[in-house]
Amino acid sequence: MTTNDSRFALTAAEQELLPSDDEVQFYQEHGWYLSKKLLSDEEVDLLDSATDRFYAGHRDRSLPTRPPRLAYWEPDKGDIHRHNDYIFYEDDTIRSILSKPIIAAVAARIAETSQIRLWNSTLIHKPPRADDARNIVPWHFDRHYWQTCSSDEMLTAFIPFHDCGEEMGTITMVDGSHRWKEIGGDDSTNRHFAERDRSELEDMLSENAAFNQAEVRKVPVTIPKGHINFHHCRTYHGSGYNVSDRPRRAISLHLQDRSNQWRPFELSSGDQVIYNNDVLVRADEQGNPDYTDPSFCPVLWEGPR
Template identity: 25%
Template sequence: MIDQLSADQVAQFQRNGFLILERLIDPDDAARLADRFEGLFRGEFETGLYPDEWNWQEGRDSPDRTRQICNGWKSDYTVASVVLRREIGRLCAQLAGWPGARIAQDNVIWKPPGAKSLGYHQDNAYNAWIVPGEMLSCWIALDETSARGGTVEYVKGSHLWGPSAPAKQFHAPADYREEMIARARAMGHEPDIHYVEVPRGGGAFHHGWTWHGSGPNRAGRPRRSVVSHCMSSGATYHPTKVSYIYNRYKRMDDTTMDESYFPILWREDGYRTAWLDAYMRRAAASTKE
């Protein structure tokens, strides 16, 4: 990954709510991770653990739906070797102004040819269970991306529009931009949409309040990606608001985040969750077996 963001890149992120980069990880690493997708979505989880969310299963769901797994790092070492990188945490913390960053959730997303849209939304709309209730995300392309191929889209400056409710329909809505456009016009704006068109291994960082979504895949190749959604290293559980999925990892009468489930990727004092690097190295060992 890149070593450091320039002052101009940080300013661009603050102005636009996103920063697109031609290269985030080595293309060979991206290809190795893409090769894991078919097995993952068949339920072949090498750690023996199911992911926290498994939104598409072979033989159960329509083949024209975009496929998503959340927290694939718990199920697959190759996913972990990418989404848990120290550099991702450091750069997310730099852009967010945090003292450090921990993983909140990853997304493993597979949009095969013909797959339908994902509705526009703001990530922070789903974060009432976190204090502070904010994320900053690193989206990584595992295939070359294009507007025709249903790449992720960002609305320039939309992180300044303020919060909205979670999307009414995330998977395969009839009009994937409808809620975003309604919000834009209510604010007196016409949305300025930017497509993340990058080679394999490229990607983007985006603010938790930036409106984003993706259209159908009309290209003849898959669009696979992974996302590291980070939160502040100092984040805690909200004392009363509950995530029906992620509060299963909350200890009774304790709002601190357990690093077994929300490890710290990077902190400015040099701290990083102790077991992370050894866990990530298991990807290389599993590839040799």
């Protein structure tokens, strides 16, 4: 994969890290892909130390307004499963590493798009506790939360700061589920998994599998330090308890393909769905949220069309 834009140029060594044709086919068939080592140990350790500073209160900038459904852990919430949205925006050290062209270039290759833009980013800390059900991430897929997006090809890069296996509650894929046809949903699918009953989401997974006459094959992805797991926006995924002796730290880097733009999405009540980005990004010529806003949705990779 080559590009004429020098900002996104890859070294010869990085070119070797791009997915092969077979790996692209794997992603298209299975809905997820574990990369080669894209980040050095030093870069991953820098993410970890920047996270310590962030949790201690450091911010390079703060959001200009607080979106209506922002996930944002603060110390008074205690030792729970932490989520902090917009970490790419608020911390320059983390931003500099997540902006490495090779990450988005891999995403562009498997998604078969000529441009990758940021959609959102979430810092995650899963404590080593098996006594709190809030540390389980129930089965869901991200497309449900992105109803104002026109694209069905968005994807997420899950980036742990250490070796990440089953004992840490690694991300687990429902293999091939991105290809399922979905049973007609209701307004509840727009709510984040943290706002919903876990058993309800288990039932939804089972019902969709039965509707598609598909096997629910759950694949816990063991991710070595510096490697990244990518998953399609319609791939069911979740994670279990962290039963190791240390926190599971990671970032979910949500990404847009070139085609994505805002679309209206109406609930049964007649209310319009508002995603958090909609109150942060600039307006386009029609007055709608502009998902190419360089402040919140910068281009991370640009290749030939």
